[in-house]
Amino acid sequence: MPQFGSDIFLLIANWIRGLFGANTYAADVVMDIVKFIMIYVVLVLAVMVFVMLERKVCAWMQLRVGPNRLGPRGWGQIIGDMIKLMGKEDFRPDNVDKWPWALAPMFFLGITIMVFAVLPFGRGMVPVDLDLGIFYILAISALSVLPVVTAGWASNNKYSLLGGMRSVAQMISYEIPLVFSLLGVVMITQTFKTSAIVEAQQHVWFVLLQPIGFVVYVIAAMAEINRAPFDLIEAESEFGCGYFTEYSGLRFGLFYLAEYANLFLISAVAATVFLGGWQGPFLPGWLWFAIKVLFMVFLIMWFRWTFPRFRVDQLMHFGWKVLLPLSLANIVLTGVGIYVYQLIFPGIGG
Amino acid sequence: MLRTDEIQINIGPQHPSTHGVFRMLANLDGEVVTKVESKVGYLHRGMEKLAESRTYPQFIPYTDRLDYLAAIAANIGYVQTVEKLMGVEIPERAEYLRVIFFELQRIASHLIAAGTNSSDLGGMTPFLYAMADRERILDMFEMTIGGRLTVNLPRIGGIIEPPEEFWPALKKFVDDLPGMIDEFNGIITGNEIFQARTKGVGVLSKELAEGLSITGPVLRASGVKWDVRKNAPYGIYDRFDFEVPTGENGDCFDRFVVRLREMEESGKIIRQAMRDIPEGPTFAKVAKVVKPPVGEIFHRVEGVRGEIAYYVVSDGSTKPYRLRLRGGSFINIQMLHHVVPGWKFADLIAILASLDIVLPECDR
Amino acid sequence: MFGKGLIKGLGITGKHLFNRKVTEFYPEQKPVLPPRTRSSMYLDVPKCTACGICANTCPNNVITITSGKDENNKRVLTGYTMDTGRCLFCGLCTEACPSKALHTTTEFENAVYVKDELLWDMMKKYKADASKQEEGKDNG
Numbered sequence: 001m002p003q004f005g006s007d008i009f010l011l012i013a014n015w016i017r018g019l020f021g022a023n024t025y026a027a028d029v030v031m032d033i034v035k036f037i038m039i040y041v042v043l044v045l046a047v048m049v050f051v052m053l054e055r056k057v058c059a060w061m062q063l064r065v066g067p068n069r070l071g072p073r074g075w076g077q078i079i080g081d082m083i084k085l086m087g088k089e090d091f092r093p094d095n096v097d098k099w100p101w102a103l104a105p106m107f108f109l110g111i112t113i114m115v116f117a118v119l120p121f122g123r124g125m126v127p128v129d130l131d132l133g134i135f136y137i138l139a140i141s142a143l144s145v146l147p148v149v150t151a152g153w154a155s156n157n158k159y160s161l162l163g164g165m166r167s168v169a170q171m172i173s174y175e176i177p178l179v180f181s182l183l184g185v186v187m188i189t190q191t192f193k194t195s196a197i198v199e200a201q202q203h204v205w206f207v208l209l210q211p212i213g214f215v216v217y218v219i220a221a222m223a224e225i226n227r228a229p230f231d232l233i234e235a236e237s238e239f240g241c242g243y244f245t246e247y248s249g250l251r252f253g254l255f256y257l258a259e260y261a262n263l264f265l266i267s268a269v270a271a272t273v274f275l276g277g278w279q280g281p282f283l284p285g286w287l288w289f290a291i292k293v294l295f296m297v298f299l300i301m302w303f304r305w306t307f308p309r310f311r312v313d314q315l316m317h318f319g320w321k322v323l324l325p326l327s328l329a330n331i332v333l334t335g336v337g338i339y340v341y342q343l344i345f346p347g348i349g350g
Numbered sequence: 351m352l353r354t355d356e357i358q359i360n361i362g363p364q365h366p367s368t369h370g371v372f373r374m375l376a377n378l379d380g381e382v383v384t385k386v387e388s389k390v391g392y393l394h395r396g397m398e399k400l401a402e403s404r405t406y407p408q409f410i411p412y413t414d415r416l417d418y419l420a421a422i423a424a425n426i427g428y429v430q431t432v433e434k435l436m437g438v439e440i441p442e443r444a445e446y447l448r449v450i451f452f453e454l455q456r457i458a459s460h461l462i463a464a465g466t467n468s469s470d471l472g473g474m475t476p477f478l479y480a481m482a483d484r485e486r487i488l489d490m491f492e493m494t495i496g497g498r499l500t501v502n503l504p505r506i507g508g509i510i511e512p513p514e515e516f517w518p519a520l521k522k523f524v525d526d527l528p529g530m531i532d533e534f535n536g537i538i539t540g541n542e543i544f545q546a547r548t549k550g551v552g553v554l555s556k557e558l559a560e561g562l563s564i565t566g567p568v569l570r571a572s573g574v575k576w577d578v579r580k581n582a583p584y585g586i587y588d589r590f591d592f593e594v595p596t597g598e599n600g601d602c603f604d605r606f607v608v609r610l611r612e613m614e615e616s617g618k619i620i621r622q623a624m625r626d627i628p629e630g631p632t633f634a635k636v637a638k639v640v641k642p643p644v645g646e647i648f649h650r651v652e653g654v655r656g657e658i659a660y661y662v663v664s665d666g667s668t669k670p671y672r673l674r675l676r677g678g679s680f681i682n683i684q685m686l687h688h689v690v691p692g693w694k695f696a697d698l699i700a701i702l703a704s705l706d707i708v709l710p711e712c713d714r
Numbered sequence: 715m716f717g718k719g720l721i722k723g724l725g726i727t728g729k730h731l732f733n734r735k736v737t738e739f740y741p742e743q744k745p746v747l748p749p750r751t752r753s754s755m756y757l758d759v760p761k762c763t764a765c766g767i768c769a770n771t772c773p774n775n776v777i778t779i780t781s782g783k784d785e786n787n788k789r790v791l792t793g794y795t796m797d798t799g800r801c802l803f804c805g806l807c808t809e810a811c812p813s814k815a816l817h818t819t820t821e822f823e824n825a826v827y828v829k830d831e832l833l834w835d836m837m838k839k840y841k842a843d844a845s846k847q848e849e850g851k852d853n854g
Contacts, residue, residue, distance in 0.1 A: 057731070058474075058475070059735075060730075060731045060732075060735070061475055061727045061728075061730050061731050062474070062475050062478035062479070062730070063478060063479070063482050063730060063733060063734075063735050063736045063737075064478065064735060064736070064737050065735050065737045068739075158357055158359045159359070161357075162359075162378075162381075162695070165380075166381075228472055229472060229473075229543055231472070232696075238367070238695060238696055238699050240365070240366070302724060302727065302728065303724070305474065305475050305727060306473065306475060306537070306720075306723045306724050306726075306727045307472075307473055307541065307543050307720065307723065308468060308471035308472045308473035308538075308541065308543050308544050308547060309471060309472025309473075309543075309547075309696075310543060310546070310547070311546070311547055311694055311696045311697065312381055312694065312696060313381070313694065314546050314547075404773050407771075407806065408771070408772075408773035408806065409773070410804070410806075411773055411802045411804035411806065412773070414802075414804075415802075475727055475730075479730075482736050485736070489748075492747070492748055492750075492751055493748035493750060494750065495750060495752075495805075496748075496750040496751045496752035496753075496805060496818060497752055497803070497804075497805075500802070500803075500804075502802075502804045502805060502806075505809075513748075513750070533726060536719075536722045536723060536725075536726050537722075537723045537726045537727070538723075540718075540719035540722055540723070541719045541720060541723050542717065542718075542719050542720055543720070545719075
């Protein structure tokens with residue numbers, strides 16, 4: 001049953017394609033450009049919402065009201081903040097390593113945007129439906145450690161350097177449980193394709209079949225994007241601001257944007273892989289997707305504003321001694337589960 | 351263990367978790383601190399010298415500005431010193447009021463200590479809860495004397511009588527106090543990450559603590575049962591029934607828990623004081639111009655961060671000939687370079703947070 | 715069990731999410747301060763006998779008094795300034811005042827743009843206040 005409004009974006013896409021008639025090559029090129037712009041627009045809008053949501057949620061938890069000056073109940077504050085960041089002088093400290101320092105924030109954001117290409121935002125709304133979608137997500141997001149360590153090194157600042165050092169250890173060691181936690185789902189669906197994974201959750205969400213995988217994923221992903229309680233590489237009470245101590249103005253804004261884009265990313269992946277993506281009754285698919293992403297974002301914010309930060313060696317212990325065995329056990333359990341399932345219902349897919 | 355090149359980093363005087371203008375030079379081997387040097391004195395104002403050019407009552411507002419989180423502790427300590435020098439007996443009611451305000455100030459300061467301890471470890475939210483709870487104490491100070499932070503509350507010879515509306519507010523606060531402490535226990539003490547960060551970290555042994563003449567909650571967390579209120583009672587503290595909470599291990603966690611338990615004990619003292627407080631005047635008869643006899647005097651009180659002691663030499667004039675004061679923070683800082691080496695950089699912050707120093711008191 | 719404390723903490727912050735907020739909406743809603751608040755000084759000029767006790771009590775020499783003689787050879791106040799840049803707002807001067815002419819007020823918006831404005835001329839302040847009250851009377 002097609003739900004009301006669920007096909008709006010598909011209709012628009014078909015209309016654009018129709019403009020080019022039989023010239024499918026031109027239509028494809030235009031569509032790719034449109035998709036890229038759409039990803040960027042969605043990303044920026046989502047980040048604006050998340051930043052405001054974070055400030056509001058943390059304020060409410062702390063018995064405050066948060067920003068309340070600009071716009072209705074202060075929700076316009078983010079626009080003022082953006083204008084302020086853009087209007088600032090592009091200041092480069094002396095003795096930084098010029099090119100790496102300047103390029104790091106751009107790469108950081110660029111890598112994050114690349115991952116959004118394979119996320120299913122709604123029914124049939126995957127910008128590029130790769131067969132190796134999950135693999136692509138993991139591979140590209142693993143790159144994001146590079147700009148961070150570049151920024152830390154190029155800043156020529158001891159605090160930044162320490163932040164960058166920590167980031168390498170942290171992001172690489174949490175990459176492994178992150179991959180393994182998603183593997184359980186891949187074993188059940190037997191595909192890496194994101195749209196197929198969402199299709200497979202029509203009757204039951206994988207959070208119910210893979211509770212351990214979900215928990216490990218959320219923890220590892222939070223560590224992967226350096227959200228509190230794993231925000232060791234920024235750790236403002238330890239080294240000021242970590243790897244972006246020396247950045248200001250628009251460059252700082254890019255880091256900030258990328259950080260929230262990463263938050264969007266892990267929430268979107270969690271929604272896609274574990275929470276049924278755009279599947280849901282009554283409402284259009286893209287709205288369901290947005291609701292699930294917002295729920296995940298809220299959950300992660302809730303953690304951030306409740307927990308203190310780990311220490312660096314405890315973080316490593318937790319990653320290697322708790323999360324990794326847990327995710328491996330989850331894979332074994334999933335394998336056994338699939339085998340038993342196939343014994344009971346032979347012939348039905350695994 | 352693998353050794354690498356050491357880097358020296360400068361923490362402070364502008365740093366989010368040095369609680370003011372404290373500066374440390376830390377040598378780091380990777381994440382491990384090999385050496386730490388503390389540099390104090392950025393807030394030196396020459397308080398002891400200032401006292402020599404002020405009359406005795408005029409110095410009371412300056413004692414506010416020693417430990418801005420516990421102004422009343424320094425106030426009362428100073429005022430009692432001068433009274434002891436002059437041989438003034440103050441009325442019963444004034445003594446009880448001083449106890450009530452002293453313990454309220456202790457609660458207010460420990461609330462901040464608990465909150466900042468959490469925020470230094472990365473949990474920002476409990477700090478705001480602490481601030482909201484402390485606000486009620488500050489409101490009580492404000493309705494009594496008109497000041498909130500630098501209250502300038504007691505006078506030589508007595509204390510101001512609080513207004514009518516003070517007593518219901520105090521009763522309500524004391525009743526709510528266990529709930530507040532429960533909330534802290536729930537959100538900080540019971541939190542496994544907090545325990546992992548603090549338990550066994552920065553252990554200050556009993557011998558070292560005594561050897562460095564460390565006082566206050568930091569000493570008691572190391573297992574030494576020493577509290578001036580119990581061991582050398584001043585004022586009317588011998589009339590109250592309260593425990594001196596001590597820790598076992600002397601780690602950061604114990605220092606945190608000792609403060610929370612001290613808040614409970616302070617609540618107990620306030621409740622007893624509210625029950626027993628007599629009616630009557632709150633000022634003794636003291637000449638308008640305070641002129642203590644020639645002599646010298648030493649007096650100490652159990653301040654919030656350690657013992658606060660005053661040594662006053664009088665030459666019979668209206669101004670002290672010499673005034674020496676001791677605050678807890680300055681002496682407690684010494685433990686840093688004994689304890690910190692070998693711990694991680696993040697532990698350095700945790701240890702400093704658990705010391706709960708206030709820099710104006712340290713630098714004076 | 716590991717995690718119990720974490721969940722309890724989440725419960726506490728989650729509960730506070732819906733609690734009443736304690737923020738004061740300052741410029742729109744002015745706080746009502748208790749009457750004893752020491753935020754500002756006010757001199758009731760007719761009551762002042764220019765005795766100078768307040769200036770002597772002040773720890774920081776904030777108060778400067780000039781006085782003259784009137785026709786009955788009685789001391790009258792001619793100038794009274796407070797350098798509030800140095801003032802601790804300790805309230806010792808108001809307690810010392812024998813004629814209760816100097817007292818604290820709850821007027822707390824004392825921020826100024828230039829340093830010279832920190833020098834309060836208490837007599838001018840009193841006059842401005844008195845004329846304002848008279849205006850109020852005329853209008854009322």
